[in-house]
Amino acid sequence: MSGLPASLHDLDIVNNETYAAHGYPHEAWTVLRREAPVHWYERDVKVPFWAITKHEDIRWISRQPERMLNAPRLAVFPKYAPPKEDERIARHLLNMDEPDHAPYRKLAAPQFTPRAVRRLAASIERIAAELLDGLAGGGDEREMDFVTGVAAPLSLAVLADLLGVPRSDWELMFRWTNAIVGSNDPEYQIADDPEQSAGKARTALFEYFWAMAEQRRKRPTDDIISVLANSALNGAPLPPFELLSYYFLLVIAGNETTRNAMSGGLVALIENPAEFEKLRRDPGLVDGAVEEILRWTTPVIQFCRTAVEPFELRGQKIRAGDSMCLFYPSANRDEEVFDDPFAFRVDRSPNRHLAFGIGEHFCLGANLARLELRILFRLLAERLEHAELTGPMERLASSFLGGVKHVPLRYRLV
Secondary structure, X not given: OOOOOOOHHHOOOOOHHHHHHHOOOHHHHHHHHHHOOEEEEOXXXXXXXXXXXXXHHHHHHHOOOOOEEOOOOOOOOOOOOOOOHHHOOOOOHHHOOOOOHHHHHHHHHHHHOHHHHHOOHHHHHHHHHHHHHHHHHHXXXXXXXXXXXXXXXXXXXXXXXXXXXXXXXXXXXXXHHHHHHOOOOOOOOOOOOHHHHHHHHHHHHHHHHHHHHHHHHHOOOOOHHHHHHOOEEOOEEOOHHXXXXXXXXXXXXXXXXXXXXXXXXXXXXHHOHHHHHXXXXXXXXXXXXXXXXXXXXXXXXXEEEEEOOOEEEOOEEEOOOOEEEEEHHHHOOOOOOOOOOOOOOOOOOOOOOOOOOOHHHOOOOHHHHHHHHHHHHHHHHHHEEEEEEOOOOEEOOOOOEOOEEEXXXXXXXX
């Protein structure tokens, strides 16, 4: 652990620029898991919080929705204080608690069951194969950015089909989602400051989907836009703010997280060639490889919970109203849960990762994300004869989502 600060209070685990420059702060999380798994964190944040870094504690907190609320603090955004109820920019599943969360979740849940998702397999396979065909070049060695060449267009195409967004508007989705989740990253900003950039993109996305919802009410189809636009709760249509927030969540979560797992997963295989070779020799390992990619990349870095009542955890007295930040990548390297946690193994078993969360807020799209990853990495194992990085993987300036902006490759694809 060379180079780490002497004081726990000097550890840097939420600075956006740190994530962009150095990736996940695994050394800092390792120190916290060992020395202060429930740690009061005050550095570089408007409102302090308890940093929760152990697998067991994150599981326990996540399974008590009545005592640990998702609202008002969705996550730690270093430069901003948690919004008040009437200041929230969106109201969706991630910042809903009971009694609202379950009824809202049930509206879209049938679209993401294992059976519903399996019906998409042929379409996803076709999209992925067509992308790779266009990049193959007759087996000659070529160069590309894997994010813009494969991961982004694949995840975006699958999501757009599910939502009913026409191909002509896919680039808009890509630009808006980047501007929202990458509002602190100069490459993705579309306004002068981060808050304006995210707000401008969010407004454009809301206006776009409001127009689509109006169309689908008049002429329903079988996409999710139609399902939600024509849904009712307690006999009334969804309120406009909640409806648009639902679309907002599906676009952000369905696009950003899956593409980042794809990109980070390929980098992990390139950096662990023996593991990639295992997968090539035995395609039956693809399910396990996907679970290891999810553990290894953990695209969602953190969410918060707010204590309803005082309680004690590992000797620390948590007060009512205190927020706890759950660091999922730290849980997924917990030495008490994973054997040799800093080794990437496509045949790791068991693999009790928390990349999709746990409890009532377990990721709604987990089945779809797993299917996309299985199809892509099976095809890559079959067709990618050679791949090497021609430069460093570039990360998003965000301590909330583990965004991957660029993965420059030299490759040979058949």
